[in-house]
Amino acid sequence: MRDLNIQTTATSPTHQILQIFALKINTMSTQGLAFTSKFHVQNETWTAVDSYTQSHVHPPSTPNHKALLDALRNSRDKGLPDIATAPTVAKMYALQCKASKVQHALEFGTLGAYTSIWLATVNPTLRVTSLEINEHHAAVARENLRNAGVADRVSVRLGAALDLLPVLAAEIERGEKPKLGFVYIDADKENNWNYLDRVIALCEPGAVIYVDNIVRGGSILDATNPEPRAQGARRVVEMAGKDERVDSVVMQFVGEKGYDGMLMAVVR
């Protein structure tokens, strides 16, 4: 608890239930791969709940189960960092696209295309554009997308997202691509606000934009934290709250990847 400054007593229900460990612990995840928390906060109960619920709502018999597991394994084998979006969260994004009948989704930060594979496999007609600055990540992502059978609908673009965005904007402007119905911001956190600010104009009304890693184990509360990613989380929340183009909310969550949360902004 020392890292988070959360007030519980040794005998409080919160303490008994949560048992937050400041040390990294490895427990088996929902997909049989061990995850470690980015924020050094993991909890056996959170992981067990994810594991139990996912075994029912996303059992191994689900068509995309193997492709997702293969993508995680291949990414790990090829040396990508263990920072893919949690399975429950990625599935929630895929279901969000399904519920909103999204035609075109944009992701900032592809890594090994784990979320892109979720989006494209759950939504058979969805087109995904994903922006990635790291050449090796992009190469592994393309390989994973081919293996998952969705490479024809997911376009991984190599470069800095701020440079790639105007190219996509011109394509949308010319009518070569539909406006965006879903956006997932999960790249360099320092640019969270720059991405949100610039992408709104590319979205259709009602589009949903998520910004990941906002709560960061509670460290969003620390205004004095000089860490640029922590400041990036605070800035996007503060700026989105003032922005008349969107309605926003921050949702906290816990799970096998620890304690975090996302900003959701809906375009007016």
Ligand SMILES: C[S@@+](CC[C@H](N)C(=O)[O-])C[C@H]1O[C@@H](n2cnc3c(N)ncnc32)[C@H](O)[C@@H]1O
């Ligand atoms: C947290 S990972 C993305 C995880 C991925 N969204 C998923 O669900 O598995 C962040 C990725 O953003 C990429 N990235 C960092 N800075 C970037 C930038 N300026 N433009 C594009 N991608 C960037 C990193 O190379 C990394 O692959």
